Amino acid sequence: MSFTDRYRTTADLPGTIPVFPLAGAILLPRGQLPLNIFEPRYLKMIDDAIRGDRIVGMVQPDGDEAILASQIDGRKPPLCATGCAGRVTSFAETGDGRMVITLTGICRFVLGPELPAMTPYRQFEVDWDAFADDLTPGHGQDEVSRERLLEILKEYLDTHGLQADWRAIKLSSNETLVNSLCTISPYGPREKQALLEAKTLEDRNQMLIALTEQALRELSPGDATVQ
Structure with a gap:
């Protein structure tokens, strides 16, 4: 049984997830995305995910201005409505404080309301239903x-x-x-x-x-x- 086979229906997925905004990077169901994590807020996110259900949502900033704003001063950029969640299936800490992880894609989602979370990273309610077929390996x-x-x-x-x-x-x-x-x-x-x-x-x-x-x-x- 693979890491993602445990998610058979959308009911097996959480209603809220942390999201990692990253321009130019996409994750797809059962695909793998290696990531080099070094920002403190995202190191915290991965630590929390590993202690919890290991699920992180990948999503892109919406528009060039949003990307630029997030890069220059860390402002919260508007995000694209659709992203894909992955499970942290491997991780390793480096001597300089980074974390190298692999996300394995589970299912796409539509972003809902952002939570007023106290964490340094953003968390959102998400809706999986439009992409329920993602949970069927090889669909289509x-x-x-x-x-x-x-x-x-x-x-x-x-x-x-x-x-x-x-x-x-x-x-x-x-x-x-x-x-x-x-x-x-x-x-x-x-x-x-x-x-x-x-x-x-x-x-x-x-x-x-x-x-x-x-x-x-x-x-x-x-x-x-x-x-």
Whole structure:
């Protein structure tokens, strides 16, 4: 049984969670997101999560001004309405006071009201119901256009002179492949948020393909062989 198999219905998930706002980073169901935690407020959040249910919500600041405000003076930025919760499945403390953790995605959520919490980090009520299918491993993966995704991935890697572990890719399920590529994709916060909010796995796959095709066109308008 995997770490996230214990969450079978939305009733197994908490009604309130701590959130970690981070631009350009998304977590997806059963995907993994490594994080290097060094700010005191988020070190406290992870400490509390480890002592509790180990659940943390990843969410992006909403808009460039919000991101800038949070970076400059620590103001609370407005947040995107949709995020994804993960379970802390590994953690290690470093000699310089940081914490290196891995979050494994559980389910997306819609933010509700913010709690008037006394903690240095933010906490919100959340609604899971719109994304209940996230709790079913592999939901919708039979509809994924895997061949086209692999074609565009190979073209992108070849164009940038990059290598991939094709054996591991071949063994990956459609869900793992699509969500992993979305998580590590080089696209900006708005594009990452759109990938997160995609209704189905195939919707996310098609969006990732389109973003990659566009990136190739912009890189080499006369040479990219995009179908």
